[in-house]
Amino acid sequence: MRIILDIALTHLRSRTRxxxxxxxxxxxxxxxxVATAAMLEGGQVDFERQIIDATPHIRITDxxxxxxLQPVERRFADGAVALRGLKPEEELRGIKNAHATLVRLRxxxxxxxxxxxxxxxxxxxxxxxxxxxxxxxxxxxERLVSDLAGDMREGRxxxxxxxxxxxxxxxxxxxxxxxxLGSSLQVTSPTGQSRLMKVVGIFRTGVTAIDDGEAYTLxxxxxxxxxxxxxxxxxRIRLADAFxxxxxxxxxxxxxxxxxxxxxxxxxxxxxxxFVRNIIMFTIVAGILVVAGFGxxxxxxxxxxxxxxDIAILKSLGFEERDIRAIFLSEGLAIGVIGxxxxxxxxxxxxxxxxxxxxxxxxxxxxxxxxxxxxxAHYALAAAFxxxxxxxxxxxxxxxxxxxNPVDIIRGAA
Amino acid sequence: xxGPELLVRARGVTRILPxxxxxxxxxxxxxxxxxxxxxxxxGPSGSGKSSLLYLLGLxxxxxxxxxxxxxxxxxxxxxxxLARLRLEKIGFVFQFHFLLQEFTALENVTLPMRKLGRLSxxxxxxxxxxxxxxxxxxxxxxxxxxxxSGGERQRVAIARALANNPPMILADEPTxxxxxxxxxxxxxxxxxxxxxxxxxxxxxxxxxxxxxxxERQIQTLDGxxxxxxxxSRPDTAQAG
Numbered sequence: 001m002r003i004i005l006d007i008a009l010t011h012l013r014s015r016t017r018x019x020x021x022x023x024x025x026x027x028x029x030x031x032x033x034v035a036t037a038a039m040l041e042g043g044q045v046d047f048e049r050q051i052i053d054a055t056p057h058i059r060i061t062d063x064x065x066x067x068x069l070q071p072v073e074r075r076f077a078d079g080a081v082a083l084r085g086l087k088p089e090e091e092l093r094g095i096k097n098a099h100a101t102l103v104r105l106r107x108x109x110x111x112x113x114x115x116x117x118x119x120x121x122x123x124x125x126x127x128x129x130x131x132x133x134x135x136x137x138x139x140x141x142e143r144l145v146s147d148l149a150g151d152m153r154e155g156r157x158x159x160x161x162x163x164x165x166x167x168x169x170x171x172x173x174x175x176x177x178x179x180x181l182g183s184s185l186q187v188t189s190p191t192g193q194s195r196l197m198k199v200v201g202i203f204r205t206g207v208t209a210i211d212d213g214e215a216y217t218l219x220x221x222x223x224x225x226x227x228x229x230x231x232x233x234x235x236r237i238r239l240a241d242a243f244x245x246x247x248x249x250x251x252x253x254x255x256x257x258x259x260x261x262x263x264x265x266x267x268x269x270x271x272x273x274x275f276v277r278n279i280i281m282f283t284i285v286a287g288i289l290v291v292a293g294f295g296x297x298x299x300x301x302x303x304x305x306x307x308x309x310d311i312a313i314l315k316s317l318g319f320e321e322r323d324i325r326a327i328f329l330s331e332g333l334a335i336g337v338i339g340x341x342x343x344x345x346x347x348x349x350x351x352x353x354x355x356x357x358x359x360x361x362x363x364x365x366x367x368x369x370x371x372x373x374x375x376x377a378h379y380a381l382a383a384a385f386x387x388x389x390x391x392x393x394x395x396x397x398x399x400x401x402x403x404x405n406p407v408d409i410i411r412g413a414a
Numbered sequence: 415x416x417g418p419e420l421l422v423r424a425r426g427v428t429r430i431l432p433x434x435x436x437x438x439x440x441x442x443x444x445x446x447x448x449x450x451x452x453x454x455x456x457g458p459s460g461s462g463k464s465s466l467l468y469l470l471g472l473x474x475x476x477x478x479x480x481x482x483x484x485x486x487x488x489x490x491x492x493x494x495x496l497a498r499l500r501l502e503k504i505g506f507v508f509q510f511h512f513l514l515q516e517f518t519a520l521e522n523v524t525l526p527m528r529k530l531g532r533l534s535x536x537x538x539x540x541x542x543x544x545x546x547x548x549x550x551x552x553x554x555x556x557x558x559x560x561x562x563s564g565g566e567r568q569r570v571a572i573a574r575a576l577a578n579n580p581p582m583i584l585a586d587e588p589t590x591x592x593x594x595x596x597x598x599x600x601x602x603x604x605x606x607x608x609x610x611x612x613x614x615x616x617x618x619x620x621x622x623x624x625x626x627x628x629e630r631q632i633q634t635l636d637g638x639x640x641x642x643x644x645x646s647r648p649d650t651a652q653a654g
Binding site: 007010321 | 497502
């Protein structure tokens, strides 16, 4: 009813300053919560995107999650005797039957698969030694499972095909040992094999651990260097939808038996920090809005106290308790609604400003601006919380005011 | 006027304020108010005048007894029905003008009409202006209460009481804060309302001279009616 709103807004106008203060409370609460949420989720999404882009979605390695049972344990599984001094069977490392596994994996919907051999080597250039993770891969398959081709700063991934003993280095690694495109490096494997290799490319993924410690060569070259012909110890999978990785990894592990790690599992610790961070944020934001609610409660209590006589008049005129309640409740909600709308504007502007601040970090990731994510859900959530808070803050004094007996007020005033 | 000749019929009305020491405000009152009657209630402070008026005005509920308004028993009605009856059938005027300070005279008068919602907004404005004009307040229609004198405010309050054209006006010491000229003016308005418009007006006053202007006076003492009739005008027959 319009008359209810008229009276409510008139009350608020009669206490302009207090109204403005509570309004600012809600505005700041909503504005900052929206902006904080945009930054936090922006950071998280950006991080996830980096991980998703730079690393395989699922990595199958030649490891088992649980130690394999030795033949004697398998044979006497129900034996009542304890076996002591059991010497594990020595197995040849590497993914067994890799070719058949690859064929089966390629049948997964939306999956691109690349086999590789990963192993430690020492690269020597000039007087500098560096322990490096050398990945032997096939450029055509690599292209399907990682953005290595797009991360090339100098040279091209295909150069591995055209140059014998070609090597691609991470940018940090190249700097560390002072290698450039065309440099010849001495690469030595743990088996003692040594070979002169030529730098045909330099990449930068943005992930420090990779840029500082990895090098790529042809799968064949790596197998020769490591003296492990035809062995593959890593299969990387990229999925059409990276967020299904956890479920797919579980299925793959059941299928192949080897440890299959999704990117979420590999980065569990970091993702957990994000989760905790979100909880902290929502707690703080809820806190701000509860405080704003106290401000609203305060002003509406004051108004109901001041306007006790008006309440009596309105009741004597034939207004009912629910009309009186509606008046003061709409005062609270009016502050909530206007505050939320202003808060949206403030939040959006803050987000835009923060999002345009350049970030000059040359490590870990390649963020050029603080990442922000503008999501309607943040706006809806903040507004919903503001409305609940302001509605409650209006309702409590409204209920009390509506219950007042007009006769008491008139007697007191007369 | 339509409806029964008797506008208010109160029988055995008693109002006791509950509490550790219960206080009896009004005890066992029988009272009839006819249409078009102008009644004054006089009596010392605390004699139950105002309590009786609030009971008649359905602002308060009797502890026991029965009040009928316009032929309708009000005992046991819910707050919604009571509010509706107040809105349509009763206009209150209080000692202090009791206008909403932030609203103009005109807005104060339209308030009950807007709540009732029977007229269009433009018809509400027109009717409010008519009533204000009748009371000589048309030129002040757009002023706020703090820009009006005491007498003017009380006339706006009367105009507001008349907004929904109720058959009964209840006034609680409406002249208590007015000088004698303005007080006489208010009583003149009440006379006109009863004689010309056929409304019933019940008015509490301390002023014996003003009470003498009414055709029927009721005296209260200790929550009872001790005298009912024409006290100081023996030549006037009791009406109703």
